[in-house]
Amino acid sequence: MNIDDASFVRPSPIGRLDPRVRFLLAIAATVSIALFRDPLACALALCLGAILALAARLPPGTILRRLALVNVFVLFVWCVTPFTTPGDIAFQWHGIAVTRQGLYLATLIALKTNAIFLVFCALICSMLPSTAVQVLERFHCPEKLVLLFLCCVRYIHVLADEWENLWVAARLRGFEPGTNRHTYRTIASLLGLLLVRSYDRAGRVWEAMRLRGFNGRFGGMATFDAGVADIAFGIALACALAALWLVNAGAPWGPADPPLSWGRELFPGWNRG
Amino acid sequence: MHIAEGVLSPAVLGTGAVLTAAGTFIGLRRLDMNRLMTVAMLSAAFFVGSLVHVPIGVGNVHLLLNGLLGVLLGWAAVPAILVALSLQALFFQFGGLTTLGVNTATMGCAAVVAGWCFTALTGILPGSRGLKVAAFCGGALGVLVAALLTACALAGTDEGLVVAAKMLLVAHLPIMFIEGCITMLAVAFMARVRPEMLASRLSGRRGHPCDDVEDAVETPRQERG
Numbered sequence: 001m002n003i004d005d006a007s008f009v010r011p012s013p014i015g016r017l018d019p020r021v022r023f024l025l026a027i028a029a030t031v032s033i034a035l036f037r038d039p040l041a042c043a044l045a046l047c048l049g050a051i052l053a054l055a056a057r058l059p060p061g062t063i064l065r066r067l068a069l070v071n072v073f074v075l076f077v078w079c080v081t082p083f084t085t086p087g088d089i090a091f092q093w094h095g096i097a098v099t100r101q102g103l104y105l106a107t108l109i110a111l112k113t114n115a116i117f118l119v120f121c122a123l124i125c126s127m128l129p130s131t132a133v134q135v136l137e138r139f140h141c142p143e144k145l146v147l148l149f150l151c152c153v154r155y156i157h158v159l160a161d162e163w164e165n166l167w168v169a170a171r172l173r174g175f176e177p178g179t180n181r182h183t184y185r186t187i188a189s190l191l192g193l194l195l196v197r198s199y200d201r202a203g204r205v206w207e208a209m210r211l212r213g214f215n216g217r218f219g220g221m222a223t224f225d226a227g228v229a230d231i232a233f234g235i236a237l238a239c240a241l242a243a244l245w246l247v248n249a250g251a252p253w254g255p256a257d258p259p260l261s262w263g264r265e266l267f268p269g270w271n272r273g
Numbered sequence: 274m275h276i277a278e279g280v281l282s283p284a285v286l287g288t289g290a291v292l293t294a295a296g297t298f299i300g301l302r303r304l305d306m307n308r309l310m311t312v313a314m315l316s317a318a319f320f321v322g323s324l325v326h327v328p329i330g331v332g333n334v335h336l337l338l339n340g341l342l343g344v345l346l347g348w349a350a351v352p353a354i355l356v357a358l359s360l361q362a363l364f365f366q367f368g369g370l371t372t373l374g375v376n377t378a379t380m381g382c383a384a385v386v387a388g389w390c391f392t393a394l395t396g397i398l399p400g401s402r403g404l405k406v407a408a409f410c411g412g413a414l415g416v417l418v419a420a421l422l423t424a425c426a427l428a429g430t431d432e433g434l435v436v437a438a439k440m441l442l443v444a445h446l447p448i449m450f451i452e453g454c455i456t457m458l459a460v461a462f463m464a465r466v467r468p469e470m471l472a473s474r475l476s477g478r479r480g481h482p483c484d485d486v487e488d489a490v491e492t493p494r495q496e497r498g
Contacts, residue, residue, distance in 0.1 A: 003324075005364050027370060034371040035283050066366050073277045077437060085433025105433050112279025120278070120362075120369045129363055144301045144309060145352060151313030152320070152356045159314075159321045177328045184451065187327055188458030191338075195318050195345070195459065196467045202314035206307070216306065 003160050005153075008125040012057035018230040019127050023135045025237050026123035030116045032241050039104070041248035042111035048240055049118030056122040063121060070117050074110045081106045129153045138224065143216065150218060159198055166190045275361075275368040275376055276423060282430040289375030289426065296351035296381050304349045312346060316353035320360060327451055334448050340415020341456045343384030344391045344408060345470065350384035351377070375426050383418035387411040404464055404471075405457050412456025413449045420445035 087101030133149045326333040342350045355377045394407035424438035
């Protein structure tokens with residue numbers, strides 16, 4: 001099991017910015033996009049996400065693979081909601097009706113999901129996990145939670161290696177996974193063994209840490225300082241978000257309630273609704 | 274169980290965030306400093322275990338394991354799940370910042386319910402058979418409650434998503450059964466190999482050998498201003 005925890009960490013203009021600024025901006029941007037109800041604002045947000053992803057120099061192959069994975073759910077939504085949302089019928093074909101509201105909802109979901117994904121990858125996933133945890137510490141996250149994060153990040157790779165060893169050992173003994181009782185019993189035993197070993201390891205590590213005088217806090221090495229470039233980037237992105245909010249201002253707030261004119265250009269046979 | 278970002282309505286996202294904050298608060302308050310490393314390590318194991326694919330028919334499913342985590346940790350499962358899901362968002366972009374609250378709330382509530390069910394059933398049915406029944410119910414309930422809450426989150430967002438929510442719920446029924454079986458077998462395994470892992474849950478005592486040391490590390494003092 002190969003867990004790559006830094007596939008998006010690249011030397012890039014965004015990678016050089018202060019992680020605290022990126023974190024705050026990411027929260028502002030993703031929450032804003034999640035609240036948008038206007039397709040145009042969402043489409044513009046998607047453009048903003050694409051620009052940020054380019055500025056963060058995210059590796060194209062990886063980002064497209066992850067994007068495809070995210071869009072599996074979007075595809076599922078497109079296969080279901082246009083037919084099941086009650087509302088005005090946009091067009092009908094052999095008794096299967098597609099509603100305007102359904103199409104509107106599916107479009108919104110597709111745009112928003114991809115936009116938030118790109119913003120999140122560009123701003124947050126482009127920092128190392130340990131840096132992200134230190135940002136949380138700076139923002140006065142509860143200390144126990146920060147410790148949980150740090151220890152979990154530290155041991156995920158160790159336990160993944162351990163699982164790999166167990167799995168390879170099982171395969172070497174001729175274990176062939178299939179849909180049968182033996183497979184489930186074996187996987188459960190391997191999982192149980194992984195949990196037992198992690199429990200034992202936790203005891204050993206905790207004792208070792210206390211012997212070395214651990215007092216509940218790790219001293220972090222990273223120093224954060226926000227310079228002119230960070231502030232300029234923050235203001236620029238905040239202005240972009242404000243502009244998107246202005247575009248969104250005309251949109252209705254109700255669930256899946258498209259403005260009457262919406263989509264007439266997209267689907268010519270639309271006027272029946 | 275991850276709902277992608279940009280799907281849910283603000284009200285649902287807000288409710289999820291509030292529930293997660295409350296659950297994490299309770300979980301952290303009940304979490305003794307001496308058990309912290311155990312919880313972190315089990316959280317990492319949960320992360321790794323949920324990447325394991327179990328074959329079923331022609332396809333395969335990945336395990337959720339939140340029921341098992343609830344059985345082992347009780348309320349502390351909520352912060353453990355929060356940590357694991359945040360790291361999954363960071364590493365693989367399953368879920369993200371805005372849906373973290375909802376995803377943790379669905380999985381965490383299910384874990385806590387599974388933990389209660391396990392404790393209650395082992396109280397009613399002592400012995401190894403009772404342990405197995407309780408573990409099966411815990412594992413299955415973990416998936417069932419998580420799927421139910423996820424379906425509620427989708428259905429609460431928009432009536433157009435109700436059918437999608439129902440489909441999601443039905444799709445999780447076989448997973449529920451497999452998860453129950455795996456949890457039952459894993460708990461039976463742990464009861465044979467390391468009974469104290471479960472003993473801490475069953476008797477309400479703290480389980481780890483190093484918990485007995487007198488001069489336990491105190492909760493760190495607030496050194497910041």
